[in-house]
Amino acid sequence: MRHSDFQRLADEVFGPAYGRVLVREQVLPKLGNRTAQDALTEGFEPRDVWHALCDALDVPEPERWGGDEHRQAPPPR
Template sequence: MRLREFWQLVDEVFGPAYGRSLAREQVLPPLGNRTPVQALEAGVQPRDVWHALCDALDVPDAERWGDDEHRQAPPRSR
């Protein structure tokens, strides 16, 4: 997942205003108690940030991938 795709999913799944607010303010323990923006700036892979954000907000797998029905779910890092 590229950074551009991360932000596109944030906008599609959470809405532009709410999603951007979440990315700036939601502290996520799996990301070292950082916000998604802080984690991205620290070099955490966008797919890992995306999974952590969706997990924290209980977003079902079927709703995580936005409007593009052909978009493939990015695998979790191991």
């Protein structure tokens, strides 16, 4: 996943305005209490940040990838 894919998903899953606020403001315990924006800036993998954001907001697995059925599937658990 690239940074641009991350932002596109945030816009699609949460809406453009709210998604950008979440990326900038939501503190993510799984990433050492960083925001998604801080984690991305510090070099965290966008896919890991995306999962941390979705986990923090209890986004169900099927809804994490938006409407594109060809997007990357979630990692095996």
